[in-house]
Amino acid sequence: MSTIHWTTGDTRQSARWHSESAAPLPQQIVLADDRMKADDAYRLAREGTALLWQGDFHNARHLLQAMGRRLDRTRPRSGTSPSESFHLHRRHRSHRARVLGKLLVLLDDDYRLALRRAPDVRQACREAYGPPQGPTAVSLRELLGVIGAHQWRMKGVDVPALGARIHPHYGVFAPVRGEYVDLVARAPLPPAVQRTPETSTAFETSTAFDLGTGTGVLAAVLARRGINRVVATDISPRALACARDNAHRLALADRIEVSGPGLFPEGRADLIVCNPPWLPARPTSAIEQGVYDPDSSMLHGFLTGLSAHLRPGGEGWLILSDLAEHLGLRTRRQLLDAIRAADLRVVERIDTKPRHPRTRDANDPLHTARSAETTSLWRLTAQPSPGMLTPQMRREVPAFTRITSRILLHPVK
Template sequence: MEPPIEVGADLRPEVAVRLASQGVRLLWRDDFPAARRLLAAMGKRLPTPAPDFYRYRQARRNRARVLGMVLVEVGPDLRVDLPRAPDVTAAFRAAGGAPGLVPLTELLGMLSAYEWRVKGVPVAALGARIHPHYGVFAPTRQDYVSLVTRAPLSRVRTAFDIGTGTGVLAAVLARRGVPEVVATDISPAAVGCARENLRRLGLSQVRVLETDLFPPGRADLVMCNPPWLPGAAHSPLDAAVFDPGSRMLTGFLAGAAAHLTSGGEAWLILSDLAELVGLRSRSDLLSRIEAAGLRVADRLDAPRRRHPGTDPLAKARSQEVVSLWRLHP
């Protein structure tokens, strides 16, 4: 890889876009706020995403690649030695970053994520805050959480929360009185995040395990809120939105019946966003449920939400419905 070229405030945004598009890395050596302004100016000069969802994703990937060519240096002391640079030490350490040349976009993401981690996200269903870690999807939208708060729940002694993330849904089940909840996630970052949140909430009846999908044993309720869109994930946060080959959805449905007690119930929390952008049909989802030996006993829908913006995803989300599917063997 060619070494980066050192740049500063005299670099024009159109030149930066041209160089970055050619794969030239740009090491910023000037005022830190000016670097943020350069990123914003470069973004305005990149092509507008196309109305087609696939080309929209391609344009977003290209945008991330180009803007990711602007680098800053993080020293061994985890500091950025630039005029007016913020103290990034705590955020960088929390995100598990390593000293060296770091894309400015990535560093700004770490700072933003750390702010969420410190302040927390208020969750009305808990009357408390959930503190997401870097790379773990934050429960900033509450529609799927509200579905878990109002779904019928009786005679449930044990529950599994598959793909727990921040642990927010496991916490809701515990607060609703489920005596024993086992939350799982394949991501070590998510496991650490969930454990910290549940400990902060004082919910000792929830155990968090690092495992792929189901823990050993059976439960009266098995629940999963998988990524809502089939497709490749290109970043840690993408992994909370995109499920390559519908692996998690398929795995949950295929294993649910075998992990239910007699009379138990599975909850699948899923948006119809994939249907709206043409990535999956409703008949395909129902076929997957049937092939797993499950039947739909009921479905609870959350109200539609307004989404600002004109990109394909924003338009689809204005029509999106998030549902909790109650499934029986």
């Protein structure tokens, strides 16, 4: 347990230090209140001094915004290449988070925030941090994220493909980009699922895996499409709890089994779906784990383990954006080589264009790449080994390989 110390008058005080982004323990702390000027706060924070706020809550938020505006004036220009622009953008965002994270607030031993005009944050903090363990200091920026996450959890996110709302927990990526959900809702189910007798209201013998389930939204879509058993996995305990919560809310707990932490569950499935983080970079916080995948480790883990977990006639669905390609972080050739190296073949690629506002924001430093982005669902099957091929299959495989090498494109409206 890390502890911060400061002095009020002649009294030395202390509190637990908590940071979801693993920010280091502040070494120098000064008290700050409504008299603190934004220029002074910005200078102290840039020098590494933490400001423990004791004034009005809303004034603290205004001060944080003022410090953010000063940081944005130092935002770097675009680099000479898309990858350089991305790394400059990430470096600036990291610096911005580090400086703004120096404005701290103190939560008491019941997570109460004892500031004028402060909201009741106790339930939000319990959801994010668990049971209280005594007075705790956190950055105001992080606390605002905790409050926002609580509001998202209470209100939920509308998912048209489900005709229902998904309720994300703190630290779990919310399904606000609906295009990837629509792809899973509309893609043709594999023959291994479709061979089930038509008289059944559900595909009673079918099993699907949803790897990296997050909120459980894709597991819910698969269950709603009639797949009788869906096993949802994740490496994050928060995501596992969130997926269970959503399965219960949607009355699908009898068909969705949440398992983990891990990537693949035991056994084999007719359909294995994976929507890995789309950018090969290191996350700096829990929520960024839904966006950044260091060295594409989850992507490669899915591809290399897929064949061993598919039933005959089954498919793996890889949902992936090509934003990394437009940013120069990964090439299409590298992706196709990874698919081939895993003894997989492409049945079809279904494309759609993102609908989120950033694609139209010309002030976004990554606007060029975002405006060109395409999100795809790759339908993959295991490449049979030569010893498994019948004479008829040996005649058909070369022709099939030639067909699929052109990749069929079916845009989703």
